[in-house]
Amino acid sequence: MREIAARAGVSQGAVSYALNGRRGVSEATRNRVVEIARQLGWTPGGGTHRHVRRSGALGMVVNRPAAALTGGPFFGALMSGIQRELVTGSASLLIQAAPGHSAELEIYRRWHGEQTVGGVLLLDLRIGDTRPDELAAIGLPAVALGGPLGRSDVPSVWMDDRQAMRGVLEYLAALGHRSVVRVAGPESFLQTRSRTEAFAAAAGRLGLADARTVYADYTDDGGADTTRRILKSKRPPTALVFDNEVMxxxxxxxxxxxxxxxxxxxxxxxxxxxxxxxLVRPALSAVHRPIAELGALAAAVLRRVIDGGTAADTATSAPVFAVRGSTGPVPRR
Incomplete structure (x- = not known):
């Protein structure tokens, strides 16, 4: 009530009148107070569930197409890391799907208003993402998976894709490849931009004039369709780099x-x-990223924040490039 009153510029008594439908405040004030309360997660008749807050429950909202969730191992590895961290205490993880940005924010507001979770893990950072600011405004502790963001109120746990991308291109260039196409994930994702910038910088440094990025959707169909378009061009590349193993x-x-x-x-x-x-033949050369470690670190950092501690951006161990049968010297054409 103190927070609502401060934001609305009214007394706590006025907030009580407004939220309980009592006389004593104007309709304009009532509407302003209710809207601010709604933004902070208050719902009419909502409970407090303080016992859940004390348990340190964590929340995670997934806002991705179903095909992107069920088609790949990423989320399985991420969940195994989170659960590995949570098994050391009494905390639990609450996961909910959201069909869009507005629905995701409504879930955060409801969780905060009902004190269902002590904090949330923020997935799929996007370019110009407003969610860190909105979660800070709501007052719900959060840790972002991805970055680094360089902000103390929403610390991030991240993997160094830039270094890995440089290593991949240096390896392909050493094999004689000069025409390389990267099949990236959705262009709106922050991690996609980070990899795109690293790809372009490494290609420029290595003199790979015929290196470019195209965008797909993380699904096997998206990877297949994009590959067909690329390889049917007049001058197909000699190497393809995909943003996930499913594509x-x-x-x-x-x-x-x-x-x-x-x-x-x-x-x-x-x-x-x-x-x-x-399992495929030939076996795919691949960048092995510590996804389970990412989940465990993120959960540990969020628990620390919920308990009142401070946290900074934290990097996982470095990805490792595993060379297998799908890569070799550039063909003679």
Whole structure:
């Protein structure tokens, strides 16, 4: 009530009148108070559930297409890391899906107003993302997965994709590849931009004039369709780098369906090593990122913030490039 009163510029008594539907405040004041309260997560008749807040429950809202969630191992690895951290205490994880930005914010407001969770893990950072500011305004502790963001109120836990991208291109260049196409994830994601910038910088430094990025959707169908378009061009590349292993598996099948030998005609690299990369033939060279470690670190940092501690941006251990049968010397054409 103190926070609502301060934001609305009224007394706490006026807030009580407004929220309880009592006389004593104007309609304009009542509407202003109710709107501010709603923004902070208050709902009519909402409970407090303080016992849940004391348990340190964590929340996570997933705002992605269902195909992107069910088609790849990323979320399984992330969940295993989070649960590995939570098993050391009494905390639990509450996950809820949201169909869009507004719905996601409503969930955060409700969780905060009812004190359902002590804090949240923020997924899929986007370019110009307003959610860190909005969560700070709501007053709900949060840790972002991705970054670094460089802000103390919403610390981030992140993996160094830039260094990994430089390593991949240096490896391909050493094999003689000069025409490399990267099949990226959605362009709006912050991690996509980070990798795109690293890809362009490394390609420029290595003199790869025929290196470019195209965008897809993280699904196997998206990877396959994009690969077909690329390889049907007049001058197809000699190497493809995919932003996740699901697109890489789809792209590998599409390339082989078009008659391209891998790696005889085309080298293929995947991001996020998993069993998928080892089960296909040839096995995919892949960047192994510490996804489970990311989840465990994020949960640990969020618990620290909920308990009143301070936290800064934290990096995981470095990704490792695993070389397998899908990459080889540039073909002679």
């Amino acid at each position: 890489a598996v789809g792209g590998l099948a599409a390339a082989q369906g078009l008659g391209f030998g891998v790696p005889a005609d085309l080298s293929v690299v995947a991001w996020d090593d998993s069993a998928l990369c080892r």
